[in-house]
Amino acid sequence: xxxFECHALTKKYGQTTALDNIELSLEAGQxxxxxxPNGSGKTTLIKIANNLLTVTEGSLTxxxxxxxxxxxxxxxxxxxxxxxxxxxxxxxxxxxxKDFFSDFNEYKCRKMLDSLDISHKMTLxxxxxxxxxxxxxIMTMSRDAQIYLLDEPIAGVDPAARDxxxxxxxxxxxxxxxxxxxxxxxxxxxxxxxxxxxxxNGHIVLHQNADDLxxxxxxxxxxxxxxxxxx
Amino acid sequence: xxxxxxxxxPIYSQIMDIIKLRILSGIYTPGGKLxxxxxxxxxxxxxxxxxxxxxxxxxxxxxxRSVRTSxxxxxxxxxxxxxLRMELSRTKVEQFYHDMxxxxxxxxxxxxxxxxxxxxxx
Numbered sequence: 443x444x445x446f447e448c449h450a451l452t453k454k455y456g457q458t459t460a461l462d463n464i465e466l467s468l469e470a471g472q473x474x475x476x477x478x479p480n481g482s483g484k485t486t487l488i489k490i491a492n493n494l495l496t497v498t499e500g501s502l503t504x505x506x507x508x509x510x511x512x513x514x515x516x517x518x519x520x521x522x523x524x525x526x527x528x529x530x531x532x533x534x535x536x537x538x539x540k541d542f543f544s545d546f547n548e549y550k551c552r553k554m555l556d557s558l559d560i561s562h563k564m565t566l567x568x569x570x571x572x573x574x575x576x577x578x579x580i581m582t583m584s585r586d587a588q589i590y591l592l593d594e595p596i597a598g599v600d601p602a603a604r605d606x607x608x609x610x611x612x613x614x615x616x617x618x619x620x621x622x623x624x625x626x627x628x629x630x631x632x633x634x635x636x637x638x639x640x641x642x643n644g645h646i647v648l649h650q651n652a653d654d655l656x657x658x659x660x661x662x663x664x665x666x667x668x669x670x671x672x673x
Numbered sequence: 674x675x676x677x678x679x680x681x682x683p684i685y686s687q688i689m690d691i692i693k694l695r696i697l698s699g700i701y702t703p704g705g706k707l708x709x710x711x712x713x714x715x716x717x718x719x720x721x722x723x724x725x726x727x728x729x730x731x732x733x734x735x736x737x738r739s740v741r742t743s744x745x746x747x748x749x750x751x752x753x754x755x756x757l758r759m760e761l762s763r764t765k766v767e768q769f770y771h772d773m774x775x776x777x778x779x780x781x782x783x784x785x786x787x788x789x790x791x792x793x794x795x
Contacts, residue, residue, distance in 0.1 A: 471722070472722070473720050473722075605675070605718070608718060609715060609718070612711075612714055612715050612718070612719075612720070612721065613711075613715060615711070615714070615720070615721045633675070633678060633684060633717075633718055633719045633720070633723075634718070634719060634720045635720060636720055636722050636723070652684075653683035653684055653685050653723065653726070654683075656680075656681060656682060656683045656684070657682075657683045659681075660681045660682075661680060661681045662680030662681055664680070665680055665681070
């Protein structure tokens with residue numbers, strides 16, 4: 443039984459097939475990049491894993507369980523959009539997360555927040571967009587989860603904030619957890635990835651160790667991606 | 674600051690090269706202790722598993738040895754470090770000579786150019 447497993451997974455929106463017969467098995471101790479162009483099915487897959495969408499056919503399981511209440515206690519999810527209430531400050535957020543998640547690690551959270559140097563009284567809506575995104579990432583990474591599902595964690599932030607996000611992910615690495623990062627900004631994330639999963643038009647076109655790919659093709663993951671998905 | 678990596682070469686082998694260079698240039702001293710995998714991974718901006726793979730590679734080559742419970746140490750075998758120094762120098766000379774040949778210089782011209790270069794003089 444894998445930490446994260448898709449078997450013959452198909453998702454249709456009406457006539458449109460978003461995911462087509464996906465087979466995928468991922469284990470703990472890895473940072474996996476879910477890479478693909480816009481509209482390839484990345485977010486659909488992640489939303490199914492969070493029980494925000496249902497499958498049309500096949501299955502997606504987390505530790506053998508279908509997405510639901512139980513898996514939500516194991517999965518820390520960072521959506522691709524802002525999801526936290528703007529009227530809350532970080533103390534409110536910590537209380538909120540502690541209420542919801544028994545695996546929430548307040549010590550870890552406060553340590554990371556301290557490094558951001560923001561006032562604990564400032565509400566989210568008064569923060570800059572970049573700071574809000576960092577706070578949202580910190581809240582997600584502060585859980586001692588089995589799986590971290592990060593949907594486009596670096597899309598909206600400046601290069602310095604990108605480094606911050608990537609360092610936060612490396613710093614929280616645990617051999618007991620699986621981290622899945624979905625993104626189309628491959629060059630930025632590729633040094634921190636173990637495995638890469640290329641997804642295109644709802645198909646998994648490649649699942650390989652990143653360094654093995656570099657060795658085999660003599661190019662970066664980013665260059666290989668550009669070559670494979672040239673329009 | 675993350676380390677700079679070239680595309681198209683596995684990152685673990687580039688890390689091995691960077692650490693070898695650090696041993697040769699004395700940033701890591703023979704017999705000295707290396708930082709932990711997580712700290713090195715953070716410094717380099719890479720996945721800890723990739724750093725682990727690089728460490729395993731260096732251990733295989735005998736340049737690094739791991740001591741249970743206390744961490745990893747640079748070899749204190751000076752002979753081995755000298756072999757490494759020669760190997761690396763040879764590769765660099767090879768590259769340099771290759772480039773000079775491409776520019777259109779003869780071996781004699783390259784040698785006299787090297788001898789006339791003041792950068793290395795005391």
